[in-house]
Amino acid sequence: MTSFLGSNKGLIDFDQKSLAVAAASIAFNPIFWNTVARQEYHNKVLTKLAGGNSLRACYGLAITIFSLGIFRDFLYERALRDQPAHPLLDTAVSTYIAYALMAAGNVLVLSSMWALGLTGTYLGDYFGILMDDIVTGFPFNVTASPMYYGSTMTFLGSALWYGKPAGILLTAEVLIVYLIALQFEDPFTAEIYAKRERQRKSGKKEL
Numbered sequence: 001m002t003s004f005l006g007s008n009k010g011l012i013d014f015d016q017k018s019l020a021v022a023a024a025s026i027a028f029n030p031i032f033w034n035t036v037a038r039q040e041y042h043n044k045v046l047t048k049l050a051g052g053n054s055l056r057a058c059y060g061l062a063i064t065i066f067s068l069g070i071f072r073d074f075l076y077e078r079a080l081r082d083q084p085a086h087p088l089l090d091t092a093v094s095t096y097i098a099y100a101l102m103a104a105g106n107v108l109v110l111s112s113m114w115a116l117g118l119t120g121t122y123l124g125d126y127f128g129i130l131m132d133d134i135v136t137g138f139p140f141n142v143t144a145s146p147m148y149y150g151s152t153m154t155f156l157g158s159a160l161w162y163g164k165p166a167g168i169l170l171t172a173e174v175l176i177v178y179l180i181a182l183q184f185e186d187p188f189t190a191e192i193y194a195k196r197e198r199q200r201k202s203g204k205k206e207l
Helices: 017-043 045-049 054-081 092-121 146-162 165-202
Strands: none
Touching (some): 054 165, 146 165
16 A cells, blocks of 8 residues: 555656756755855956946846756656656646646736836846835735745646656755845845945935
8 A cells, every 4th residue: 555655656756857957946046046146246347248338247147047947847847747646636626726827826926926027037237237126016015025925836836737746856856046146136236226225315426
């Protein structure tokens, strides 16, 4: 009899290279965009490469981050296909939960992108492209990090839709790396806007 502890193959097949590749991609993406964005803020690396045009540089980073996200999702899906399914996740209830998670997650992600705009979504503040005011409406009145939590929900929804315990493990990694990223991003971004306010009060030109 098969229990939640899995069949003879186990819950997760750690011998599959696709699992390790997907896990590496999940960890790499936030490390990449935080490293590159901070280099831009301190040294204007991307702006210099874009001929001094910070907006063009931000668009270039946006395309890169978006492409890496698509590739990560592809690796995640391929990893799930290589993993064993579990009967307790192959139920109508699990499928309904999966649909709900993916729908809610996509609403959070897409609505936050709409509220922030392209440069607000893709680290424009590190390029000196600051928003006039902090966005407090939906979905930011639900959570301060709707893109991260929405993305985590879609990962979990996909794991349940495929019925793969490995997807739940990878979703846990997604949440962990996002929570770690927030520990670096939130204070840094807050300081960028605090600096602008100090400059405004002192009458200095914004940087």
